[in-house]
Amino acid sequence: MVRDVAALIGRIGVGVVFIAHGWQKLTEWGLDGTAQAFQGMGVPLPTVSAWFSALVELGGGALLVAGAALPVVGVLLAIDMAGALLIVHLPNGLLGQGGYELVLALGVAALALGFNGGSLTVDRLVRRSRQTA
DSSP states (O other): OHHHHHHHHHHHHHHHHHHHHHHIIIIISHHHHHHHHHHHTTOSSHHHHHHHHHHHHHHHHHHHHHTOSHHHHHHHHHHHHHHIIIIIIGGGOSSSTTOSHHHHHHHHHHHHHHHOOOSSSHHHHHHHHHHHO
């Protein structure tokens, strides 16, 4: 039970950060502003990338917190962060302004929690209800 609670706390913490970043892209900057920023950073297909990252971060973060579709969500969030790391942050080094420490930590945490999210999840509730039906 302690491992399940620890996984839940991890999912909540990491998920909330993703939700905040996705929400920021949608509301604070707007998708057009996010696409313009992405274009300035050399992100390929900036409009598509803005939509992908905003929706994956916002929706994926919420699903991570809930523990729903965990393996898929973990992989999508890890891909999102891998793109940010490789395309934008890698030249800045690990630490400091524009460094990749946050995107690395978020990406690997999402991947790990996607495959080891504990049993306090929507996924588990759905599995149980299917078994009893």
